[in-house]
Structure formats: structure tokens, C-alpha cells
Amino acid sequence: MTPRRVALLKGGPSLERQVSLRSAARVEDALERLGIEFVSIDVGRTLVDDLRASDADVAFVALHGRGGEDGTVQELLEIVGIPYTGSGVLACMRCMDKVLTKHMLLEEGLPTPDFFAFSEIAFKELGAGEALPAIEERLGFPVVVKPAAQGSALGIKFARAAEDVPEALIAAFSYDDRVLLERHVEGRELAVSVLEDEGEPRALPVVEAKPEQQYFYDFEARYEIGKTEFLCPADLPGDVAARAHELAVAVYRLLGCYGFARVDMILGDDGLQVLEAQAIPGLTDTSLLPQAAEAADITFEQLVEKMLEQALARTPASATAG
Amino acid sequence: MKDRHQTTSHEIERYAGLFAKRTRHMRSSAMRDLMEITARPEVISLAGGLPDTSSFPPESFAAITDKIARQSCASALQYGPTEGSTRTKECIVEVMAAEGMRADADDIVVTTGGQQVIDLVTKTLIDPGDVVICEAPTYPGAVPTFSSYEADVIQIEMDSDGMRVDLLEETLARLDGEQRRPKFIYTVPTFQNPAGVTLSAPRRRRLVEIARERELLVLEDNPYGLLRYEGEPLPPLYALDGGEYVIYLGTFSKILSPGIRLGWVTAPGPVLSKIKLGKQAADLCSSSLTQQFVEIYFQESNWRRYVQDLCGVYRQRRDAMLDALAEFFPREAEWTQPGGGLFIWATLPDFIDTGDLLAKALREERVAFVPGSAAYVDGRGGSSMRLNFSGADVDGIVEGVRRIGKVVDEQISLFSTFAGRSSEAPSRDEPEDRPADPPPDVRLADVVELPRRGGERRAQGS
Numbered sequence: 001m002t003p004r005r006v007a008l009l010k011g012g013p014s015l016e017r018q019v020s021l022r023s024a025a026r027v028e029d030a031l032e033r034l035g036i037e038f039v040s041i042d043v044g045r046t047l048v049d050d051l052r053a054s055d056a057d058v059a060f061v062a063l064h065g066r067g068g069e070d071g072t073v074q075e076l077l078e079i080v081g082i083p084y085t086g087s088g089v090l091a092c093m094r095c096m097d098k099v100l101t102k103h104m105l106l107e108e109g110l111p112t113p114d115f116f117a118f119s120e121i122a123f124k125e126l127g128a129g130e131a132l133p134a135i136e137e138r139l140g141f142p143v144v145v146k147p148a149a150q151g152s153a154l155g156i157k158f159a160r161a162a163e164d165v166p167e168a169l170i171a172a173f174s175y176d177d178r179v180l181l182e183r184h185v186e187g188r189e190l191a192v193s194v195l196e197d198e199g200e201p202r203a204l205p206v207v208e209a210k211p212e213q214q215y216f217y218d219f220e221a222r223y224e225i226g227k228t229e230f231l232c233p234a235d236l237p238g239d240v241a242a243r244a245h246e247l248a249v250a251v252y253r254l255l256g257c258y259g260f261a262r263v264d265m266i267l268g269d270d271g272l273q274v275l276e277a278q279a280i281p282g283l284t285d286t287s288l289l290p291q292a293a294e295a296a297d298i299t300f301e302q303l304v305e306k307m308l309e310q311a312l313a314r315t316p317a318s319a320t321a322g
Numbered sequence: 323m324k325d326r327h328q329t330t331s332h333e334i335e336r337y338a339g340l341f342a343k344r345t346r347h348m349r350s351s352a353m354r355d356l357m358e359i360t361a362r363p364e365v366i367s368l369a370g371g372l373p374d375t376s377s378f379p380p381e382s383f384a385a386i387t388d389k390i391a392r393q394s395c396a397s398a399l400q401y402g403p404t405e406g407s408t409r410t411k412e413c414i415v416e417v418m419a420a421e422g423m424r425a426d427a428d429d430i431v432v433t434t435g436g437q438q439v440i441d442l443v444t445k446t447l448i449d450p451g452d453v454v455i456c457e458a459p460t461y462p463g464a465v466p467t468f469s470s471y472e473a474d475v476i477q478i479e480m481d482s483d484g485m486r487v488d489l490l491e492e493t494l495a496r497l498d499g500e501q502r503r504p505k506f507i508y509t510v511p512t513f514q515n516p517a518g519v520t521l522s523a524p525r526r527r528r529l530v531e532i533a534r535e536r537e538l539l540v541l542e543d544n545p546y547g548l549l550r551y552e553g554e555p556l557p558p559l560y561a562l563d564g565g566e567y568v569i570y571l572g573t574f575s576k577i578l579s580p581g582i583r584l585g586w587v588t589a590p591g592p593v594l595s596k597i598k599l600g601k602q603a604a605d606l607c608s609s610s611l612t613q614q615f616v617e618i619y620f621q622e623s624n625w626r627r628y629v630q631d632l633c634g635v636y637r638q639r640r641d642a643m644l645d646a647l648a649e650f651f652p653r654e655a656e657w658t659q660p661g662g663g664l665f666i667w668a669t670l671p672d673f674i675d676t677g678d679l680l681a682k683a684l685r686e687e688r689v690a691f692v693p694g695s696a697a698y699v700d701g702r703g704g705s706s707m708r709l710n711f712s713g714a715d716v717d718g719i720v721e722g723v724r725r726i727g728k729v730v731d732e733q734i735s736l737f738s739t740f741a742g743r744s745s746e747a748p749s750r751d752e753p754e755d756r757p758a759d760p761p762p763d764v765r766l767a768d769v770v771e772l773p774r775r776g777g778e779r780r781a782q783g784s
Contacts, residue, residue: 123739166740167673174682
């Protein structure tokens with residue numbers, strides 16, 4: 001099925017607005033080259049009206065972060081009745097919420113670093129502060145402190161010792177009212193993108209991100225050209241690569257993703273550990289999904305085309321099922 | 323799809339391979355991305371340094387542009403001399419005279435905003451690794467310029483009297499020991515951006531002496547000198563030095579319009595000729611059109627009265643912000659009390675990183691400020707913020723400060739729950755607990771000195 005007219009959803013008020021605009025700019029170029037008619041919508045208060053007025057038969061969701069990637073916009077698209085690219089409401093919610101993702105991984109027996117999660121209320125009303133020493137002992141230092149729902153590594157802090165923890169918590173709570181304290185796994189940062197092919201999720205070649213100098217792959221390293229060296233396919237022993245592929249597909253299925261997703265992992269001494277999954281991976285010039293697709297001989301235009309075809313092929317039932 | 327141009331990651335790597343080494347020092351950041359959100363209409367922004375251009379009379383604008391169209395259309399659309407038009411330079415001489423400086427039109431180069439002066443001076447004087455000395459905190463817009471020329475930036479602490487000249491001398495002595503000689507000292511001596519403080523008269527004299535004794539150049543950046551809301555003006559460094567070691571940067575941005583992109587530089591002859599060559603390479607000349615705008619405006623309007631009007635507006639807004647800070651910011655916070663300019667510098671308890679706080683402020687309260695770390699090269703300033711009081715109206719300022727105060731309060735009360743420590747959060751219900759304001763000197767000395775923490779921890783992971 002070929003789309004007649006695409007509504008490209010971009011921007012919005014999320015903290016990752018700029019990343020979204022960069023993803024969308026690339027998609028706009030691709031749509032032009034493909035000769036597909038489209039209208040770009042900067043997501044805001046008039047979204048529902050804009051969608052209705054767009055006369056689009058499919059929506060390309062190039063949004064990242066809160067609102068765009070957490071199921072909110074997907075829910076609205078369901079209501080307006082426009083099929084859209086990527087995962088449905090429930091899968092988006094599961095991916096956006098790192099705590100929920102990790103609990104599901106644990107339940108399924110998939111490897112993920114030890115963690116504890118707290119809400120602001122736990123500290124303010126339930127005295128969670130008293131539990132911090134026990135947690136620190138259990139996780140060991142350094143501890144990674146992350147907001148539960150925030151992409152692009154925003155708000156992620158490393159606490160190297162107990163005295164760093166309160167400040168790291170304050171920082172993480174700036175981005176969300178729930179945070180995650182996670183055991184830090186030293187190792188190689190890997191991203192495995194999954195792209196469905198005729199209804200079957202297929203793992204694309206593994207990308208390894210080697211930040212130039214930062215302690216970890218932070219926001220700047222992610223989006224500034226030349227700040228990170230990307231290796232794709234990553235230089236991995238055959239069995240490790242195969243395991244990474246297998247894990248990515250398992251996570252994809254577990255979370256109920258649709259069309260495509262990206263699973264971030266770390267390869268440490270104890271093997272592969274899953275950190276999180278992205279329902280709407282970045283599509284910027286330095287993003288990992290496009291690189292992985294390219295390594296599999298899928299051009300960016302073909303990738304965009306495929307995402308749109310998947311969206312149009314989706315029946316409302318499969319869309320709402322997650 | 324064979325004919326379509328395609329961007330691939332290989333191409334990206336190829337571009338990355340072509341980048342000059344100095345681009346490695348050009349930093350983008352999460353912060354800059356967040357700042358983009360501050361421009362959204364639902365956000366109250368106390369972040370920018372925007373003058374209130376809404377007070378400029380549209381009739382004047384229409385009359386001026388009409389006159390250009392009728393009298394000098396062709397030349398307004400033409401290139402002009404690199405150093406700027408003579409008539410514009412005469413206007414500049416007039417502005418400088420208003421601050422007690424005697425300048426010769428021949429010694430002036432008109433530039434594309436004051437920012438270009440910082441760029442041209444750095445380009446003219448700095449080889450990679452050369453030392454530039456500036457204030458701590460410094461103008462955030464100068465940092466990327468210094469970085470892009472790979473300068474080694476050393477920042478000198480300030481107090482309520484501006485740059486600590488004693489510390490400057492210590493630093494210079496230390497650099498002597500290392501056989502390193504700084505090329506120039508960059509300073510905003512009057513109503514500093516971002517701190518809002520002013521270099522005292524004795525320190526001004528001493529700074530000029532130091533420059534003379536050591537044959538060092540000083541770049542005096544003075545956008546705000548005429549925006550004084552109280553007290554007597556102090557002589558610019560340029561006036562004290564007579565233009566021998568002081569390079570003077572002026573701008574029309576804050577007294578007329580930043581949109582016309584016109585600033586200027588006055589420098590010792592040999593330096594000025596190099597700057598002129600640098601400008602030629604950069605943009606040939608500044609806009610002829612906007613120079614004519616300035617010339618006609620100066621001829622037909624009373625520019626001094628307009629500046630006075632602006633001062634009236636900004637004074638009111640500064641007072642509103644100071645009152646709102648006293649009402650809505652927690653007791654642990656400190657801030658400067660500027661006698662002019664556009665900015666207040668506020669410092670919070672050091673467990674708060676204002677970069678992260680900005681995310682919370684934008685997300686929950688739709689309010690923005692500039693995180694303090696933007697004013698340092700070494701990751702300091704993490705718990706401070708720059709607040710602008712010229713860009714929003716009084717209601718916006720009060721509401722904006724209230725919203726920031728709210729997110730700060732939340733962070734403080736949350737922090738107090740971590741190690742079981744008792745709440746140090748202030749109570750809005752007990753204003754009488756607030757200590758009487760200490761004398762401004764003492765208080766400001768505490769505020770602007772920001773050696774609170776090493777850069778290391780701040781620099782990571784943010």
C-alpha cells in the first residue's frame with residue numbers, strides 16, 4: 001500500500017523537541033525524494049484539529065520523549081482514526097517507562113542490571129530516604145540514577161559514592177516524578193534495532209557507540225556529529241552478536257512493539273544486559289536505527305517507506321493491542 | 323531510487339573527518355536544546371537578554387525607513403566601507419561622549435553587533451592555547467567564541483565590586499611563573515552580564531594600571547553602561563586609559579535595537595588595522611541599510627530620551643524582580659542587586675543543578691532561565707542562574723519568579739527527605755523567620771564568589 005498523504009508529527013513541547021525536529025527534517029527530505037505528499041505538524045494544542053484538517057491517510061510519528069513517545073499522541077491518533085508509524089499505545093507506555101520495562105524483563109527472565117525504583121512520594125511521604133544505605137550496599141558504587149521516563153540520556157547521573165546520591169536523585173527527579181537507581185555495568189554500549197519484515201521482527205546489525213571521551217554516551221555524544229564513533233556492525237564474536245539479536249527480538253515481543261524499535265544493551269563481564277527499549281528511536285543524522293538499517297542495505301528512504309507501509313497494513317485491532 | 327540524493331552515516335563520518343580540530347572545542351549541549359523550548363509561546367522566559375523593543379515607536383520606524391527609501395535607496399542597498407560609514411561613526415562618537423569618552427571617528431570600526439567584536443579581537447590576538455582572562459561568571463556568549471579559537475580561558479572571581487583585581491594580580495604572577503602571558507583580559511565592568519555587578523572605581527584604576535604595567539590589552543565590553551537605574555556613573559576603562567591598552571566594545575543593541583546588528587570597536591591603531599582585515603574576511607562590511615537607519619534616527623529623534631524611557635521601564639522591572647525574589651525564593655538562595663543593566667544572578671543551594679532544574683521548570687511550570695554553568699568554562703556555576711528582567715513585563719516577571727521559586731522549593735524539600743535530615747526548606751507561612759537583609763556589600767560578596775565546587779562533578783553526566 002502506498003500512502004496518499006502523510007501527516008508528519010514533529011516537535012511538540014517535550015524536552016527532546018530539538019531531537020524530534022532533527023529526526024523530522026530527515027524524514028521530510030526522504031518523503032520529498034520518495035515523491036510522497038506530506039504535511040508537517042508541529043504538535044501542540046491544535047493537534048486534533050490539525051490532524052482532521054490534514055487530509056492524511058497515515059501519520060508518521062517523529063516525536064520523542066513525553067507526549068510523543070509515551071502513548072499519548074498514539075491514543076489521539078487512535079481516536080481520530082489515522083493509522084500511524086511504530087508501536088501502539090500500550091507498547092509505547094511500556095518502553096517509555098524504564099521501571100515497567102525492567103520489571104517485565106525480570107519477570108520474563110531476561111537479563112537487566114539490578115535496580116530499585118522510587119517515586120517522589122516514596123521519599124516525601126513514606127520515608128524512602130531511610131532505605132538508601134541498604135540500596136547502595138546492594139547495588140554497589142557507582143550507581144546510575146535515571147529518571148524513569150526520559151529519553152536521550154537527559155537527567156542520567158552517576159553516583160560514585162554515597163554522598164553523590166542525594167544530588168543525583170534531585171537531578172533525576174527534575175525530569176520525572178519516578179527515578180531508577182541501577183547497578184552500573186561497565187562495558188560496551190550496544191544498540192540493536194528491530195525492524196519487522198513481513199510481520200516478523202528481524203534484528204538489524206548491532207551498532208556499538210564509542211563516545212570520544214565522556215564517561216558515558218550522554219546527550220551531547222548522541223547528537224553531535226563526530227563526538228561518538230559508531231561501529232556498525234559492531235565487532236563482536238558470532239555467538240555474542242547472535243545472542244544480542246535474539247535478546248532484542250525477545251524484548252521487542254515482550255513489550256508488544258510494532259513495526260520497529262531499538263533495544264539498548266550493555267556488554268559487560270557477565271554478558272549482555274538489557275538497559276531499555278525505545279519505541280520511537282531517533283532518526284537524526286547520528287541516530288542508531290538508520291545506521292543499523294544502512295548496514296543491512298536498507299536506505300533511509302526505504303526505511304521511511306517501510307515504516308509507512310507497516311502503518312497502513314496495521315488493522316485498528318493490532319494497533320490498539322499494543 | 324538510484325537518482326535520489328541520499329544521506330548515509332558513511333557520509334556523516336566523511337564530514338566528521340573533514341571538520342577542523344577547533345570544532346572539537348565548539349560545544350553544543352543538552353542545555354542549548356532546552357533553551358530552544360524557551361522560545362515557545364506558552365513559556366515565560368527570563369532566559370534571554372532581550373531588550374524591550376516594543377517600546378520603540380512604530381511611527382519613528384516608518385518615518386526613518388520611508389526617508390531611506392526616498393533619499394538613499396540605492397546606497398542603502400549597496401556595500402559600504404569595511405570600517406563603517408562616517409556618519410554612523412559620528413553617532414558612535416556621540417554615544418561614547420555621553421559616557422565621558424572622547425573617541426575619534428577614525429579610530430572606530432562599525433561591526434555586526436558587539437558579538438563580532440569579541441570574535442574579531444579573539445581572532446586577532448589568540449593562537450591556540452593562548453590565555454584569555456575573564457570574569458567568573460562571564461558573558462555566556464563569549465564562551466563559545468573563546469572556545470572556537472582554542473583559547474585557554476582563566477576566570478577571575480568577582481564580588482559586589484566586580485572582578486577581584488587582587489586575584490587577577492595573583493593569577494598574572496602565577497602565569498609569569500609558568501612563562502605564560504595572557505593576551506587580553508575580557509571584562510564587562512558595568513552591570514556585568516550575567517552577574518549584574520559593577521567594577522568599583524578603585525578597581526577600574528588599578529586594572530588600567532595593571533594593563534599598562536604589563537602591556538596587556540583589556541577588552542572592555544560595555545553594552546549596558548547607559549542603562550543605569552540608580553547611582554552615579556563610573557568612568558569607563560577606556561576613558562581612564564585613553565585607549566592605549568583598552569579596546570572598547572560598544573553596541574546599539576541595548577540603547578536602540580539588537581535587530582539592526584550594529585556594534586563598534588575602538589582600539590589602538592595597530593590592533594584596529596588587524597581587526598579591520600579580520601572584518602573584511604568575515605563579512606566585508608556591516609549592513610549599510612541599518613547604518614542609515616541609525617544615522618537618520620540620531621538626526622531626527624532624541625536618542626537620549628529613548629534611553630531614559632527604557633531606563634524607566636527596566637527600573638520598574640528590576641524592582642519587580644527583586645521584590646518577587648524576596649517573596650518567592652527560598653531563604654537559602656542569594657542574588658545580586660544590580661544598579662542597572664538587564665540581569666540578576668541568583669545562586670541556590672549547591673545540591674541543585676540549575677541545568678536539571680531548568681528541565682523541571684520547563685516541564686512543570688513553563689518558565690525558563692539561563693543555567694549558571696553557561697557562564698563558566700570549567701563546569702562551575704552549576705547551582706546559579708541568570709535571570710533577565712528586560713524581556714518580560716512586570717506581571718510576567720513576578721509570575722515567572724513565582725514559578726521558579728516553586729520548583730526550587732520542591733527540590734529543597736525533596737532533598738531534605740534523603741538523608742533523614744531535617745527540612746531546611748523555607749516556609750512561606752513564616753516570613754518573619756527571614757533574617758533582615760544584610761548590608762548589600764557583604765551579601766553580594768557571598769553571592770558572586772562562586773568557588774563552591776570543583777568543575778569535575780558538574781562537568782560529568784549533565
